[in-house]
Amino acid sequence: MSSHDQREPEAELGLLDATMIGMGAMIGAGIFVLTGLAAEISGPAALLVFMLNGVVTAFTGLSYAELASAIPKSGGGYAFVREIFDDFGSFIMGWMLWFAYMIAGALYALGFAPNFLELLHVYDVVAPPDQVGAVVLPLLGVGVPPNFVLAFVAVAGLVALNAASTAASGSAETIFTIIKVSILVVFVAFGFFSAGGGGETSFTFQNFDPLFTEGSGAFSILPAMGLTFIAFEGYDLITTVTEEVENPRENIPKAIFVSLAATVVVYLLVVTVAIGTLGATELAAAGEAGIAAAATSFMPTGVPLIQNGGALIVFGAVFSTITALNAVVIASSRVAFSMGREGQLVQSIGQIHHRFGTPFVAVLVSAVVMLGSVVLPTQSAGNMSSLFFLLSFIIVNVAVIRLRRERPNMNRPYEIPYYPIPPILGIVLNGILAVVLIRFLIQTDMLALLLSIGWLAAGAVMYVALNKYRERIATDEAEPTADQPATDGGGDD
């Protein structure tokens, strides 16, 4: 989305549109991609995982509401933190949020691929997903898994679209979200109807007994919470379109709360049905295509036009992952663009293209990281993205507290009730999840942990290098006529 669409004199998005943007970002892909993985870690307790994550994220939602109502900027979390933190603090925030969105992009692309194959399989275009052979690249002569190729193509296509043209604005997002939610409602309805049908995958509460998988106990839900946390990051996206919303100081906080509440309800229903029909074990086995697999098991066949009712849900998964991917391509480039505008990344990242009017360089740079990340296992991508969202949400909560202390007179149209308890709980709970997730990574996913540390280290190096470079420019400009020392003369590039 280019800045062309912002600052229009008349606000055009209503409360419904803003709510739908938030829901669209959350219900995007997390539920389709991560339900199977959550079931793998914590069994039927995956239901609790989604419920508790909704509670944890609500505290940060309150902080977002207060900041968004007081700081009229469209940059999301980075813009809020920039308001109160020093250069390095806000740089790290932007750097982490940028990464979280890029990895989320890879995650959605990886979720898109198996669901797309499943859709083709339903119509017998290709063999079942696990039997599709490797795609042989004609030039290189090596076989590459089709999932990887599909994910790569999806990212590349959307990046090209967003680099060369300004994307569809919020009103299109409303329609997308209504489609996604309707498909999930159909899924939930048929799932519950299947109860008592006597079929192998009819809905039954026996699938929830025992709730916790044997041996791992109740604490097994903590790492699963960390992994699926990304399914609740949508309100950051609401705060990137605030300028287009009518009566924003009332509607933005409302949109955050309504979208969060509605999303939690939808998630709980969907997860209940998925576990109740397919059972946690089979759900886990289906991985990224878990919801689609559950749907294919109980949806009626012989429906006119689409033949197989399950295909509708698989289509929902394909549609959701691709729209969510588009949203994070835009979101990640926008964070990078804001950082460039604020002088926290190299200047060209903060510039729009002279012909396309898009944040061209920001889109391309984000694309490189996204394309590189589709080689990751889905779970690593989910872990890393969730970890960085958790860390940046901690900073957002700290920003609320610092702003209250240091700028008590700042006008706050929406104030967090029972301050300071919610932001403190937000910091503590997000912190616990981050620590648990890091410990989980040490045990199971060193790759994700090392890449995360590597990204932070690269950020620190980038920050220092950029400041050194700026200082040199500044001193050069300050004494344009001064005699250049002989030692300095040769270093001119």
Place this chain on the structure above:
Amino acid sequence: MTRDIIIAGGGRVGFQTAELLAARDENVTIIERDEDRVAEIADAWIATVIEGDASDPDIIEQAGIENADTIAALTEVTGLNLAVCLLATRLTDEIRTVARVDRETNETYDRFVDAVVYPEEAGARVAANKTAGEEVQTLTAVTGDIEILEVRVAEGAPAAGRTLTDVSFPAGTLVISGEDASRIAQPDTTLTPGSQFVVAVEPGVVDEVLQLMRG
């Protein structure tokens, strides 16, 4: 690059100024004393608002004076505006100060502030234009919502060094003058860095035009 600008006084002059600057994509913070006025400004969604007295050092600090590039004191009281600017220069080095005055000052304030504005004079010019008839008009008064800007092309900006045919400006933009306002712009006019161009822009796309020409 976006600049941080503090505006002391969110009355009619301060608010309109904030609105124009926000449209140019600057970060604006307004200091306003009156509670009802604060709510009105918040509804407009253009700036962060600090509620309080602009001559109170604590309030100025809350507005983020440390990192601000410019402070414009635009209340109705000249003495207060001057005090705010002097206070700001005491609180931080390297800040540009702009004070609103209520009479012709003949450069007497130039030692203390970087610029003075006299909105009544500009208002009087508009009134004179309207009163005298429509044959001859001062430029600033006739443009309605369109902004006529003189923009210096920045080194390294996306459009710098390119010809007008090469750059696609957003709809609602007209580059009027060629280099340094001596000729009418042609398709092959080059947007040389460091040169100034007169551009007519509709309010919705001011930020994008400035991003292209200023980076």
